[in-house]
Amino acid sequence: MELTLFGHPVSLFSQKVFIALYENEIPFTLHEVVPGDERDAMQYAHLWPFKRIPVLTHGARSLAESSVIVEYVDLNFPVATRLLPEDAHDALEVRMLDRAFDNYFLVPLQKIIGDRFLEEQQRDTLGVERALATLDIAYTWLDQLVAEQTWAAGNEFSLADCAAAPALACAARIRPTQHEFKHLLAYRDRLFDRQSCKKALEAAEPYHRLLPLDPA
Ligand SMILES: N[C@@H](CCC(=O)N[C@@H](CS)C(=O)NCC(=O)O)C(=O)O
Structure with a gap:
């Protein structure tokens, strides 16, 4: 099938x-x-x-x-890399991190980009400011999270990292990361070097010129 x-x-x-x-x-x-x-x-x-x-x-x-x-x-599907841990509590941790990447990176990014497609009088300035503030909190949160571990949930690549890669690639354009987030930047490099992430992110590149992705 x-x-x-x-x-x-x-x-x-x-x-x-x-x-x-x-x-x-x-x-x-x-x-x-x-x-x-x-x-x-x-x-x-x-x-x-x-x-x-x-x-x-x-x-x-x-x-x-x-x-x-x-x-x-x-x-x-029989897989080499399980993206959700077998242990139910460990799996909860991965789901929580995945929710954080979706809700505090991806959704704010959608808000900021979506707003740029609107006519001036339809724009939601306050909503965009809040989205940017959420991204700034998310950067600080993530920098601490990955300070002493390879991947978002520890030493194993997981669903949370699948969410993190597009989030950080897009956030890098909209909200370029300050150098003080050195753990986050190292984590982002690890993600971008991983074959699966590289392939998905490279496939998106040709479309980026069609989107308003300038730094906010
Ligand atoms: N919570 C959903 C979000 C899906 C979503 O927002 N997808 C966007 C593209 S990245 C979309 O379909 N947008 C079309 C629209 O808003 O009309 C998920 O995790 O799949």
């Missing part, structure tokens, strides 16, 4: 899933859809009416939400 992913190389949440799939060389077919494109969304809106990507299909089953998709793949 084939895995089909509705997603796009430039979509941050799709990148999280690409990294997980590349990490264990799990074959899949990418059904490329442009995020926010109404015509494209009609191809998967029957599966997920929120019209957000990524959406995965596997036989008769369909799943949405990037973290859930990664967990599904991790559960159902």
